[in-house]
Amino acid sequence: MQSSKPSLRPLDASKLKFTKTTTPMAVPKPGDPVIATHAQCTDHMITAIWRADYGWEDPELKPYTNFSLPPTASVFHYATECLEGMKMYRGYDGMLRLFRPDANCKRMLASATRISLPAFDPEELEKLIMTFIATDGPKWLPEKGSSLYLRPTMIGSSASLAFQTPKECTLFVIACFMPPPNSPLELRLMASQKDMVRAWPGGFGYAKVGANYGPSLLANCKARGRSYDQVLWLFGEEREVTEAGASNFFIVWRTADGKSQLVTAPLDVKMILDGVTRRSILQLVRERLASGQGHLEALEIVERKFTMDEVADAVDHGRVIEAFAAGTAYFVAPVSAINYQDRDLEITIAKDGYAALIKSWLADIMYGNEHHEWGVVVEEKQLL
Amino acid sequence: MQSSKPSLRPLDASKLKFTKTTTPMAVPKPGDPVIATHAQCTDHMITAIWRADYGWEDPELKPYTNFSLPPTASVFHYATECLEGMKMYRGYDGMLRLFRPDANCKRMLASATRISLPAFDPEELEKLIMTFIATDGPKWLPEKGSSLYLRPTMIGSSASLAFQTPKECTLFVIACFMPPPNSPLELRLMASQKDMVRAWPGGFGYAKVGANYGPSLLANCKARGRSYDQVLWLFGEEREVTEAGASNFFIVWRTADGKSQLVTAPLDVKMILDGVTRRSILQLVRERLASGQGHLEALEIVERKFTMDEVADAVDHGRVIEAFAAGTAYFVAPVSAINYQDRDLEITIAKDGYAALIKSWLADIMYGNEHHEWGVVVEEKQLL
Known part of the structure; x- marks a missing residue:
């Protein structure tokens, strides 16, 4: 990576420059149609420019504004881009929190490296994000139990149209309104066909880069056209189950010999995203469901390749207990049906089942009902 | 595709609006360092906006200028982008020509469809390109035997940060200076490792979308770090040979039983780009080398899967006659070495061999030494 040259300036959050907006925007009320556009951002943004011959310039916290980019900009032609998805939560205790921001910032570095964008210290990115939230959080996220x-x-x-590692890049952080995380209440999935593959061993399915998203829109659009919410991505001749849309997929089933398991695809061949929600769910289930809870039995955690035929067989024999997708944007979303080989495999949604319990654990940490190291409090201060 | 709704306005080149630049730029002289930046464009550009609820707005020919885009623009996050690579040539007869522009415009439609961007009539895009060239060509491409x-x-x-088919898109055409097409004089390739795969069946390797480019920069950078020019992309356990960098790969060899063949990867599983240069080369060789020419023997054309082990075996037994990469940007570039399994397979560059002959045929059509239907003359007129 170019930025590992010792002479180049590192990303340094302590050098942050501030410019306050002179045209503050109105905060949309809950239910305002602008929220559904996923385009309403807050008053400010963080930006930082990196140049190959210099390193990172001083980052800026400045008014939210358009970028002015030449038509030859690398990102328009070669998909030199990577991203993260995080949320800030206004707790029921009135505090602002992030959920495991260190994990997102480290993954951002891994994604940047995969797509040949420059390196940075993830802790500096985390500091920039904290400052940004401390600034825009008070005005833009006043309601307890809400998130941005x-x-x-x-x-x-x-x-430059040259096919080369970009010599300049722009890092930015914005905060955007999204519909409430409880929608959709249930997901209906359509299994992908063999002629449409999302990711493959030796590719970049594990990285959060734009190149993983655009090419999957076509299958997504086809699924929606047939009234399904998302694609369930299968891989290879064996129709291995990998991801649901852009989130991780989990199934709770009873094996043929009677074991209760939580099964999800493994990270080893780097085909699926190493989701922060995924990883948190596995750890919580390991810690809190080892001997069951209430009417819910203990679950064995299994990260392994599993096939769509195994899922279909388990549904047909009444061995599937629950299925759900999990990710930052839509939280934990129960799956009610999977279309595979022209039939719908129906899965029961349990109101007080595993998905609901896991979701409540996560929500309690995010919204401060439970004090936990994953819920990082942001100290609010008027910086501008 | 959304734009196939009959009520939406189609892309219509006859509606083109003109705005002349008031700040014309200077044309760089041959050898000017700005040319190596691949960032010097001409005075104008073509743009056309499409909206999901309207269709195509009137296209514009206007001064070359930056785009102003919101930080939430789809292209920054989800790689919703596709491209074409073409050239305009100033013939030795003084005429401006394009080479098979219909093929590029049709492929642009195929790429747009694959990446969920809107459809258009490829002939309208071709008309827009012709008008653009007619406008900027006289000033920016005066030298006989040169190209832009x-x-x-x-x-x-x-x-919108929503992961969805973009509701607005921007089509644009720019003309950029590139170093002379005779460089590099020879290519040294490094075969890819199993943990780095460019494209795969069911993916989008055949489409000219940004998502095919950014993710391959990492391997490209590694190859350059070891003094190779490009990656030779292999696929699968059998180490099937697919593409060289971002161009098609060809080998001329003698089979073990004495046949002379021109071999290149097939299009059928849609892993490689359906190159316009590739297809032109195959057709010309079929037409013009069926019974040899001068000291060059006739070649049988073979489009099939072939493996790197076959190539290595042919090199080791002295059966490789030539190898070359071919694409619009670098034309026909002979390959002198391929690094595979930690050794360099050396290939002779023949000064008056097949690659040189094929290149001369193509150049004659592009630069008007030979009148051919593939060389489309652009009628120059001062439109502004």
């Missing part, structure tokens, strides 16, 4: 979506992004902004 | 690179591009420009 954060999108750290990095793009190749250098002017 | 054209980059038709489409990006998702709608403001």
